[in-house]
Amino acid sequence: MPFDWTVNPYRGCTHACAYCFARQTHTYLDLDAGRDFDSQIVVKTNVADVLALELGRDSWSHEHVALGTNTDPYQRAEGRYRLMPGIIEALASSQTPFSILTKGTLLRRDLPLLQRARERVDVSLAMSIAVFDDELQRSIEPGTPSAQGRLQTVRAATEAGFRVTVFLMPVLPHLTDSVAALDDALRQIAEAGAAGVVHGALHLRPGAKQWFLQWLSREHPELVSSYAALYPGAAATARRDYRRWLARRVAPLARSHGLTRGEERPARARPLTGGTPTLTLQQPTLF
Ligand code: SF4
Numbered sequence: 001m002p003f004d005w006t007v008n009p010y011r012g013c014t015h016a017c018a019y020c021f022a023r024q025t026h027t028y029l030d031l032d033a034g035r036d037f038d039s040q041i042v043v044k045t046n047v048a049d050v051l052a053l054e055l056g057r058d059s060w061s062h063e064h065v066a067l068g069t070n071t072d073p074y075q076r077a078e079g080r081y082r083l084m085p086g087i088i089e090a091l092a093s094s095q096t097p098f099s100i101l102t103k104g105t106l107l108r109r110d111l112p113l114l115q116r117a118r119e120r121v122d123v124s125l126a127m128s129i130a131v132f133d134d135e136l137q138r139s140i141e142p143g144t145p146s147a148q149g150r151l152q153t154v155r156a157a158t159e160a161g162f163r164v165t166v167f168l169m170p171v172l173p174h175l176t177d178s179v180a181a182l183d184d185a186l187r188q189i190a191e192a193g194a195a196g197v198v199h200g201a202l203h204l205r206p207g208a209k210q211w212f213l214q215w216l217s218r219e220h221p222e223l224v225s226s227y228a229a230l231y232p233g234a235a236a237t238a239r240r241d242y243r244r245w246l247a248r249r250v251a252p253l254a255r256s257h258g259l260t261r262g263e264e265r266p267a268r269a270r271p272l273t274g275g276t277p278t279l280t281l282q283q284p285t286l287f
Contacts, residue, residue, distance in 0.1 A: 003064035007051060009083040011042035013071040015103055016143040018215040019170055022070045024207030033207035034214075038143065041077050048086025055094035065091060065098045068126075074104025076143065084110055092117035099124040101167065105145040105153045111160045118161070127154050127194075128167040131176060132185045139219055140172075151192040158193035166194045170202035171246060173230055173238065174223050177201075183253050190257035197259045199250045201238040204231055 012026055016038035023033035031040050044050075054060065067073045073084055088110060091098045098121065100107070100114075107125070117123050131137040132147045144150075157164045166189045171177050176185070189197055204212055209231070217224055230238050237243070254261075 003066055005063055005065045006069045007047065007065060007067055007073075007087060008070045009044050009047045009073055009081075009087065010071050010075060010077055011044075012037050012040055014038060014041060014076045014143045015072055015141060017103075017141045019140070019172075019202055019204065019208055019212045021203055021205045021208050023211055024205060025070065027207065034211050041075075043077060043081055044083070045081065047083055048090050051087060052090040052094070055090055055096055060094070060096075062094070062096050064122075065096055066101070067098060068101030072102050072104055073100065074102040074106040078104065078106055085113055088113050088117050092120045092123075095121055097122035099126065101126040101128060103128045103141070103144045103150060105149045108153050108156050111157060114162070115160055123162070124165070125157050125162045126165040126167055126198075127157075128169060129154075129185070129189065130168060130170055131172070132181070132188060133176070136175065140215065147188075151188055154189070154192040154194050158195075163195035164193070165196045165198060166192075167198050167200075168250075169198065169200040171199055171250075172202050173242065174226055175220070177246060177249070179249065179253070182250060186250075186253050186257045186259060190259050194259065196261055197254055198261065199246070199254075201243050201246050203236055203238075205236045206234070209234075209236065 011029065012031070013020065013022065020037070023037045026033050026037040026040075029042065031037070067084075067087070073087075078084055088098075100123075107127075114123055114125070127150050129147050129150045131140060134146060137144070137147055145153075154164050154166060168182075168185060168189065171182070176182070186197065202212075213224070213227070216227060230242055232239075238246075
């Protein structure tokens with residue numbers, strides 16, 4: 001993994017993706033990994049102040065910090081709490097390079113700030129767009145901006161001078177993995193100006209798996225047995241032969257649209273904590 005540190009200003013996420021791998025983390029708060037994760041959002045209201053203190057320590061070695069590796073920093077609550085500008089300022093003023101991965105079009109609000117931050121530190125941006133069929137997207141990611149809205153954000157960030165990576169993740173077996181669907185998605189990603197693309201098959205960690213399979217039984221019962229074969233027992237990853245098949249399918253399509261392999265985020269990162277400063281957790285807020 002290229003870096004160890006991450007900041008998550010929110011716990012829970014109103015984007016409410018049925019497949020979200022962060023769901024299980026909500027159970028650490030005695031909330032459930034299903035509807036509570038989607039609606040009971042914990043807001044770290046003093047995150048920027050604590051971050052500035054921690055980044056100001058003599059021991060801080062200015063390693064890369066990743067945002068968006070657990071929950072989405074530009075989810076709906078960010079419009080109200082505006083935590084990201086303070087985080088960006090704290091990182092840039094401490095000479096700490098950072099990256100942001102999001103599904104949120106609210107990223108556009110902070111592009112001028114990110115441009116100024118980039119004059120001081122390396123800043124990389126990535127947009128997650130997994131589902132290009134509007135009906136399927138509203139069903140499986142009901143709180144997210146549309147794929148078109150996210151593509152427009154990729155375009156805006158590109159025009160602001162960033163090399164944006166698109167995460168075509170998760171690819172959903174039998175739902176978004178046809179040649180036609182992948183080709184259409186990659187074409188739109190390239191037309192939006194993305195510099196690279198990273199793809200990955202659906203990953204079903206505990207917490208996410210139960211919630212996703214409920215969604216699948218309700219919306220696509222005809223696929224339940226196929227998914228049981230692809231993700232047998234407690235398996236979180238799709239069978240290796242499927243993942244290899246998918247990689248062979250995506251690679252030539254991505255090349256044909258001039259997309260290189262983008263910069264990947266780590267699957268796990270160490271939370272930025274330690275020492276005396278502590279984050280004030282606001283009571284869960286119902287969105
Ligand atoms: S946007 Fe990301 S963090 Fe939010 S629910 Fe979807 S997958 Fe989870």
